Amino acid sequence: MEVAVYYFTFTGNSKRVAEIIGKALNCRIFEIRSFKLPYIIWLLLSFIPLLEIPAKFEKVTKDAIIICFPKWTFNCPPVTYFMRRMNAKKIGLVITYGGFDEKRYAEFYKGMAKKKAKDVEYLLIKKDAIDEEKIVGWLKGFLQF
Numbered sequence: 001m002e003v004a005v006y007y008f009t010f011t012g013n014s015k016r017v018a019e020i021i022g023k024a025l026n027c028r029i030f031e032i033r034s035f036k037l038p039y040i041i042w043l044l045l046s047f048i049p050l051l052e053i054p055a056k057f058e059k060v061t062k063d064a065i066i067i068c069f070p071k072w073t074f075n076c077p078p079v080t081y082f083m084r085r086m087n088a089k090k091i092g093l094v095i096t097y098g099g100f101d102e103k104r105y106a107e108f109y110k111g112m113a114k115k116k117a118k119d120v121e122y123l124l125i126k127k128d129a130i131d132e133e134k135i136v137g138w139l140k141g142f143l144q145f
């Protein structure tokens with residue numbers, strides 16, 4: 001199954017993770033680009049569940065995709081926008097977080113991804129513990145290579 005990697009980032013951690021994955025899979029990585037807003041505005045918006053903020057991205061054409069993005073309060077609006085506008089058979093969610101409430105957030109996005117794909121799994125990565133081996137190990141299990 002062909003794979004593509006997408007990422008949204010505000011401070012660069014999810015990009016770093018996407019680059020690790022792109023290198024491990026030898027596949028292209030695509031940025032989900034949205035407005036350049038100040039932290040405080042994103043923080044306020046992240047409290048609104050299911051809010052979508054427009055983003056630009058390359059059309060999803062692969063059967064399997066990995067989406068790397070940050071844990072934001074209740075919602076990451078550009079990622080929610082993206083998720084509502086893509087389709088794939090297999091979706092991997094790789095979420096970087098600071099240190100709290102990550103499991104509930106991952107389950108929330110898993111539920112959203114399940115509306116698009118049968119096969120959905122996630123990996124949570126603490127931002128100060130981005131471990132290449134752990135990421136590759138998870139990918140091997142998820143994509144079975």
Ligand SMILES: Cc1cc2nc3c(=O)[nH]c(=O)nc-3n(C[C@H](O)[C@H](O)[C@H](O)COP(=O)(O)O)c2cc1C
Pocket residue numbers: 008009010011012013014015039042043044046069070071072073074096097098099100101102127
């Ligand atoms: C608007 C906003 C909200 C955040 N909310 C949370 C949170 O609820 N829980 C948490 O553990 N980290 C939270 N963080 C920290 C990020 O999840 C963490 O720094 C992440 O690695 C950032 O990824 P990025 O560098 O790809 O943007 C938040 C960061 C931002 C900017």
